[in-house]
Amino acid sequence: MSLLVSAAFAALLALPSFSEKIPITLDIVNAFGAPDGFNRSMVTANGTYPGPLITATKGDTLVVTVNNLLDDSSMRLSTSLDFDGLWVNTPDAFNEGSSFVTTCPIAPNASYTYTVPLVDNQTGTFWYHSQLSVQYVDGLRGALIVYDPDDPLKDLYDVDDENTIWQVGDWWHNSTLPMLAGYVATGIVPVSDSGTFNGVGRYNGGPEVPFFVVNVVQGTRYRFRIINTSARNVFTMSIDSHNMTIIETDGTATSPMTVNSIDMLAGQRHSVVVEANQPVANYWINAPYVGGSPARNLNQNATLSRAILRYAGAPEEDPSSPMSLGPADEDLNALVEANLRPLVAAPAPEADINVTLNLVVTAGKAQWNVNNVSYLAPEVPTLLKILDGANSTDDFNVTENTFVFPPNKIVQVIFPPSEDDEEHPFHLHGNNFWLIKSNSSEELNTENPIKRDVAGVGSTGTIMRFSTANPGPWFFHCHIFWHLQAGLATVMASGLDETRKEVHPTQAWNDLCPAYEALPPELQ
Numbered sequence: 220m221s222l223l224v225s226a227a228f229a230a231l232l233a234l235p236s237f238s239e240k241i242p243i244t245l246d247i248v249n250a251f252g253a254p255d256g257f258n259r260s261m262v263t264a265n266g267t268y269p270g271p272l273i274t275a276t277k278g279d280t281l282v283v284t285v286n287n288l289l290d291d292s293s294m295r296l297s298t299s300l301d302f303d304g305l306w307v308n309t310p311d312a313f314n315e316g317s318s319f320v321t322t323c324p325i326a327p328n329a330s331y332t333y334t335v336p337l338v339d340n341q342t343g344t345f346w347y348h349s350q351l352s353v354q355y356v357d358g359l360r361g362a363l364i365v366y367d368p369d370d371p372l373k374d375l376y377d378v379d380d381e382n383t384i385w386q387v388g389d390w391w392h393n394s395t396l397p398m399l400a401g402y403v404a405t406g407i408v409p410v411s412d413s414g415t416f417n418g419v420g421r422y423n424g425g426p427e428v429p430f431f432v433v434n435v436v437q438g439t440r441y442r443f444r445i446i447n448t449s450a451r452n453v454f455t456m457s458i459d460s461h462n463m464t465i466i467e468t469d470g471t472a473t474s475p476m477t478v479n480s481i482d483m484l485a486g487q488r489h490s491v492v493v494e495a496n497q498p499v500a501n502y503w504i505n506a507p508y509v510g511g512s513p514a515r516n517l518n519q520n521a522t523l524s525r526a527i528l529r530y531a532g533a534p535e536e537d538p539s540s541p542m543s544l545g546p547a548d549e550d551l552n553a554l555v556e557a558n559l560r561p562l563v564a565a566p567a568p569e570a571d572i573n574v575t576l577n578l579v580v581t582a583g584k585a586q587w588n589v590n591n592v593s594y595l596a597p598e599v600p601t602l603l604k605i606l607d608g609a610n611s612t613d614d615f616n617v618t619e620n621t622f623v624f625p626p627n628k629i630v631q632v633i634f635p636p637s638e639d640d641e642e643h644p645f646h647l648h649g650n651n652f653w654l655i656k657s658n659s660s661e662e663l664n665t666e667n668p669i670k671r672d673v674a675g676v677g678s679t680g681t682i683m684r685f686s687t688a689n690p691g692p693w694f695f696h697c698h699i700f701w702h703l704q705a706g707l708a709t710v711m712a713s714g715l716d717e718t719r720k721e722v723h724p725t726q727a728w729n730d731l732c733p734a735y736e737a738l739p740p741e742l743q
């Protein structure tokens with residue numbers, strides 16, 4: 220072999236794993252469906268709730284073409300997709316999908332292609348959902364998994380495929396437009412009718428829709444990827460007679476931690492390894508939820524939010540044990556968020572800038588404030604304003620709640636303890652953050668904190684740090700979309716000069732705003 224050829228071979232071997240463009244088409248259509256037995260018109264991807272699974276491999280580029288075919292005017296007719304939890308590098312910020320932050324929505328009968336490279340070797344469990352008003356409540360949600368061929372924890376499980384994904388989410392019988400109108404009129408957040416497990420649920424007095432069945436083979440270890448696709452409710456996951464070993468939190472590989480109950484807030488994800496090590500039988504997977512007073516919606520019955528873990532060889536029937544809400548107190552070994560550690564632990568960098576965010580609800584109104592300001596989506600997206608020269612906080616309306624930071628700094632966000640009894644799952648777009656203080660603990664941890672992209676903000680206070688090394692206007696908001704709609708949101712905009720330098724949107728993106736603005740309100 221000549222020297223030249225072997226050098227070429229060596230170069231080939233040193234290349235990172237082969238990266239591919241993954242073309243995906245999603246037809247956004249109104250379709251009838253009865254996830255919990257109540258037939259209603261929904262907003263869906265390809266006609267199903269949840270929408271089709273999107274999968275990719277580390278380093279791929281997602282090329283997602285969205286055809287907006289919505290036609291049911293009882294719900295929003297425009298749309299926009301967010302690929303929740305994926306990091307987005309500055310040059311791709313315009314394909315990040317946040318309506319009025321990084322893009323305008325896609326008008327009915329229009330199409331748009333989001334090109335989203337999977338950067339920095341990011342892998343894990345993600346999801347996509349509408350990021351226009353509260354439209355995802357009407358059904359537009361689905362799982363997005365990025366597989367890691369070199370998963371450092373792969374020796375811990377045998378099976379990880381399309382059958383090991385659990386999407387738990389709240390479900391509503393009414394469509395969002397009347398519910399939103401009711402919320403604005405009363406200040407009372409709508410209460411869900413049911414909880415669904417992979418798109419199947421039950422409500423009080425409803426038909427006995429067969430529970431979702433998760434099939435397992437005795438002696439096998441499964442990586443279940445749990446996604447809380449709620450718009451409001453908190454679910455508590457457990458499996459009768461089985462433990463769960465957490466190995467991933469919002470895309471971060473975690474030091475394995477065995478628990479038997481996991482609380483997950485809206486938008487949060489965990490991978491857990493479950494070993495089918497019990498006698499062949501049927502076992503309940505309990506997914507009770509909390510979110511608003513059940514007295515406001517008599518359909519609600521958290522006990523009915525569940526699925527069945529069925530061992531091969533077990534009869535096709537419900538488990539014989541009672542429907543519990545999870546382990547009894549004396550057996551409870553629940554996840555404490557503050558105890559999560561990344562598999563590759565590292566100290567959080569020191570903070571350069573402190574920002575304190577106070578969350579306050581206006582009594583009796585559908586209005587949430589962050590530092591006395593209720594976020595109101597602007598007509599011109601933040602990114603477009605930046606590209607047009609906006610360079611300081613003063614260049615944005617107060618109601619845009621936009622914080623401007625220099626690039627390459629570490630921002631520490633401090634949420635003081637709040638009197639409100641509901642935990643607000645704050646979600647950062649485009650990046651993840653070091654969770655320095657979890658709401659689950661009084662301890663500060665700068666030594667080896669977990670990095671995630673959604674964390675609860677509540678009664679004990681929460682502190683996070685994020686880097687502005689990835690400039691752009693990144694939406695930072697409560698993932699209870701009713702609260703977001705009521706103003707519980709901010710935009711963390713960093714490196715505005717760098718953003719202008721690096722972001723070069725396509726003509727298709729430039730065309731979105733004029734097309735949307737030209738629509739009469741009922742088509743927006």
Ligand SMILES: *[C@@H]1O[C@H](CO)[C@@H](O)[C@H](O)[C@H]1NC(C)=O
Nearest residue numbers: 243244245246265271272273
């Ligand atoms: C969605 O439906 C379209 C049209 O039938 C199809 O081409 C596409 O492959 C489907 N997408 C997925 C992710 O299954």
Ligand SMILES: *[C@@H]1O[C@H](CO)[C@@H](O)[C@H](O)[C@H]1NC(C)=O
Nearest residue numbers: 250251252253257258259260
């Ligand atoms: C749901 O309602 C629609 C419209 O009334 C009807 O076409 C459809 O057949 C119904 N589906 C079921 C499963 O009842």
Ligand SMILES: *[C@@H]1O[C@H](CO)[C@@H](O)[C@H](O)[C@H]1NC(C)=O
Nearest residue numbers: 288289290296326327328742
């Ligand atoms: C979308 O196209 C269909 C078929 O051409 C048409 O019937 C419908 O009115 C259009 N919708 C809008 C909002 O323009």
Ligand SMILES: *[C@@H]1O[C@H](CO)[C@@H](O)[C@H](O)[C@H]1NC(C)=O
Nearest residue numbers: 234235236278338339340369
């Ligand atoms: C991604 O992984 C490859 C192969 O393991 C490595 O060479 C490369 O440095 C990684 N890139 C980043 C940005 O971490």
Ligand SMILES: *[C@@H]1O[C@H](CO)[C@@H](O)[C@H](O)[C@H]1NC(C)=O
Nearest residue numbers: 392393394396397398400401
């Ligand atoms: C939806 O909400 C409206 C307004 O509150 C109400 O009139 C209507 O009956 C509700 N529909 C359903 C299916 O709950």
Ligand SMILES: *[C@@H]1O[C@H](CO)[C@@H](O)[C@H](O)[C@H]1NC(C)=O
Nearest residue numbers: 447451452453454483484485
């Ligand atoms: C999902 O999140 C919501 C809102 O934070 C919460 O009420 C619900 O219990 C969570 N569900 C699960 C299964 O963790």
Ligand SMILES: *[C@@H]1O[C@H](CO)[C@@H](O)[C@H](O)[C@H]1NC(C)=O
Nearest residue numbers: 460461462477478479496552
């Ligand atoms: C679950 O974990 C606990 C504590 O680690 C252990 O005592 C128990 O035996 C485990 N249960 C099963 C079913 O593996």
Ligand SMILES: *[C@@H]1O[C@H](CO)[C@@H](O)[C@H](O)[C@H]1NC(C)=O
Nearest residue numbers: 423424519520521522523542
């Ligand atoms: C909820 O469902 C369970 C199981 O069917 C039932 O035992 C219980 O009475 C229901 N709760 C309410 C408040 O109806």
Ligand SMILES: *[C@@H]1O[C@H](CO)[C@@H](O)[C@H](O)[C@H]1NC(C)=O
Nearest residue numbers: 569570571572573574631633
């Ligand atoms: C940020 O706040 C913390 C806690 O009050 C303080 O210790 C730290 O010095 C502050 N850092 C900066 C850069 O202001």
Ligand SMILES: *[C@@H]1O[C@H](CO)[C@@H](O)[C@H](O)[C@H]1NC(C)=O
Nearest residue numbers: 575576577588589590591592
């Ligand atoms: C909010 O407004 C109150 C009363 O106007 C004022 O005292 C307080 O300092 C403001 N808080 C912030 C964070 O701006």
Ligand SMILES: *[C@@H]1O[C@H](CO)[C@@H](O)[C@H](O)[C@H]1NC(C)=O
Nearest residue numbers: 608609610611625715716719
């Ligand atoms: C934007 O602000 C930064 C920091 O204040 C400054 O260095 C830069 O020159 C400004 N850019 C423009 C275009 O005004």
Ligand SMILES: *[C@@H]1O[C@H](CO)[C@@H](O)[C@H](O)[C@H]1NC(C)=O
Nearest residue numbers: 595596597598616617618619
């Ligand atoms: C700008 O902010 C003011 C309050 O400071 C608000 O009344 C107004 O509606 C906002 N305008 C826009 C276009 O968002």
Ligand SMILES: [Cu+2]
Nearest residue numbers: 643697699702
């Ligand atoms: Cu909230």
